[in-house]
Amino acid sequence: MSLDVRGGKRRAPGSASSLVSADVRAHNLGIVARYLAENGPSSRSQIAEGSGLTRGAVTVLASSLIEAAVVREAQPKYKAGKGRPIVPLELASDDVALLVLQLDADKATALLSSVAGDVLLRIAEPHGRPMGRPELILDVLAATLDRALEASREMGRRVAELTIVAFAPVGGDPVQVIADTDLGWGHVDVIGGLRARVQGFPEAVRLVGDVHVAAVAEQGFNPGIKDLCYVKSNSGIGGALIVDGKLVRGGFGLAGALGHLPVRPGGIVCECGQIGCLVTVAGPDAVLIAAGMGEELHRDGLTSALAEFSRRVLVGEPAATAVWDEARVWIARSLQLVAVTLDPQLIVLGGYWSLLSESIGQSFAEQRKGFFATGAGSAVRVVPGRLGDDAALLGALWQARDRYFSGPLEIKT
Numbered sequence: 001m002s003l004d005v006r007g008g009k010r011r012a013p014g015s016a017s018s019l020v021s022a023d024v025r026a027h028n029l030g031i032v033a034r035y036l037a038e039n040g041p042s043s044r045s046q047i048a049e050g051s052g053l054t055r056g057a058v059t060v061l062a063s064s065l066i067e068a069a070v071v072r073e074a075q076p077k078y079k080a081g082k083g084r085p086i087v088p089l090e091l092a093s094d095d096v097a098l099l100v101l102q103l104d105a106d107k108a109t110a111l112l113s114s115v116a117g118d119v120l121l122r123i124a125e126p127h128g129r130p131m132g133r134p135e136l137i138l139d140v141l142a143a144t145l146d147r148a149l150e151a152s153r154e155m156g157r158r159v160a161e162l163t164i165v166a167f168a169p170v171g172g173d174p175v176q177v178i179a180d181t182d183l184g185w186g187h188v189d190v191i192g193g194l195r196a197r198v199q200g201f202p203e204a205v206r207l208v209g210d211v212h213v214a215a216v217a218e219q220g221f222n223p224g225i226k227d228l229c230y231v232k233s234n235s236g237i238g239g240a241l242i243v244d245g246k247l248v249r250g251g252f253g254l255a256g257a258l259g260h261l262p263v264r265p266g267g268i269v270c271e272c273g274q275i276g277c278l279v280t281v282a283g284p285d286a287v288l289i290a291a292g293m294g295e296e297l298h299r300d301g302l303t304s305a306l307a308e309f310s311r312r313v314l315v316g317e318p319a320a321t322a323v324w325d326e327a328r329v330w331i332a333r334s335l336q337l338v339a340v341t342l343d344p345q346l347i348v349l350g351g352y353w354s355l356l357s358e359s360i361g362q363s364f365a366e367q368r369k370g371f372f373a374t375g376a377g378s379a380v381r382v383v384p385g386r387l388g389d390d391a392a393l394l395g396a397l398w399q400a401r402d403r404y405f406s407g408p409l410e411i412k413t
Helices: 021-039 044-051 055-067 134-154 190-197 210-219 278-282 284-290 294-300 302-315 318-342 357-367 388-406
Strands: 071-073 089-091 096-103 107-113 119-126 158-166 205-209 228-233 238-243 246-248 346-351 381-384
Touching (some): 021 055, 021 071, 021 089, 021 388, 055 071, 055 089, 096 134, 096 388, 158 210, 190 205, 205 210, 210 238, 210 346, 210 388, 238 318, 278 284, 278 318, 284 294, 294 302, 346 357, 346 388
Parallel strands (some): 096 158, 158 205, 228 346, 346 381
Antiparallel strands (some): 071 089, 096 107, 107 119, 228 238
16 A cells, blocks of 8 residues: 555544643644644744634644744745745755654665655565564564665755664563564564664664554544554554554553463464464465465565465455454454443554455444444444555654654654
8 A cells, every 4th residue: 555654634533622731732733743744834823823822822832843943934926916924834854854663574675754744764674574583683673674774865854763663562661672473573672773873873763563553544544533542464464553542552461462362272382372363364474375475475474475375365365364254353353352341432444454345344243242343332443544554654754743842853773
């Protein structure tokens, strides 16, 4: 799925009324800067009218953004006749870039963008999926990062922030990958490994789990939804929870790890050590192998093989359809557990599940009986995500842009 990294008219997560007073100024700084990113040079009055802020507030906020060199005053525009000229504001960050480096089960991807949302570079490098050998994958990740940083320097831009997205749970202090069953990893210090390999490693750096940034990004396309469950399958099965408008990370950063719900009694042993986890009966590798697509998985990689599997299901190919009809029942049962426990307003499906969301929704509805089929619980909806395979990549970029717009970066490594 291809999508403009500007993100269109997304709703910024959280409204001013829901923020504590210490956060309101940063939130409003972001509103002014985002308005300019989406609409181009604009007067203070235009920003006030378009954003809902007062003219006085925009003036004060613009002064702070000008001082921080995020915004500048453009050439004055003179009206016909007499009167003072209008001095538009515009983004001033021509020498700045934001960089997202993503690691999934197949490849390393680097996305370099201007703060206005223009794609400057996008490159991807397959890593071959050497199971249990993080050093080899870090070598590929470092080489991809090197290429992106060199391209940024050649463009005359400094990288204001590097966000590293891992398709795995992250946590700890310093933050690192906690475990990655898709790659056979335990604890891996991704930031430290890259810093040791890459000269000119950016000072401002974050390591985030893919489902967290993807969930927040998808929430931005659903105004009014404060309780949301995001579940995706494109590299294992991952999930994230948003409750009362806030991302729930949990005590160890594992909240929403739905792929490791033990749903099948007497099932096979999962990579995580439990028995009968959802990923063992409905995970990407499991369905592909069951559908006789192991060769495609090995030859073309997980992303391509899942796209072909989805196509076969949608056209009714017997082997793929039979496997999917069984898998979606387990998926729906797991979503039912989430729905009963957390009572979300919306369940958003990402990855290749977004392509098959209608059938998942049908299985989910079939399992909701009695009160849950007719009462308040029946209101929960299962919908496809808007961002597809790029949800985490774009979510990380948009969050980095919001941080840049909102003031000095506060990066924890």
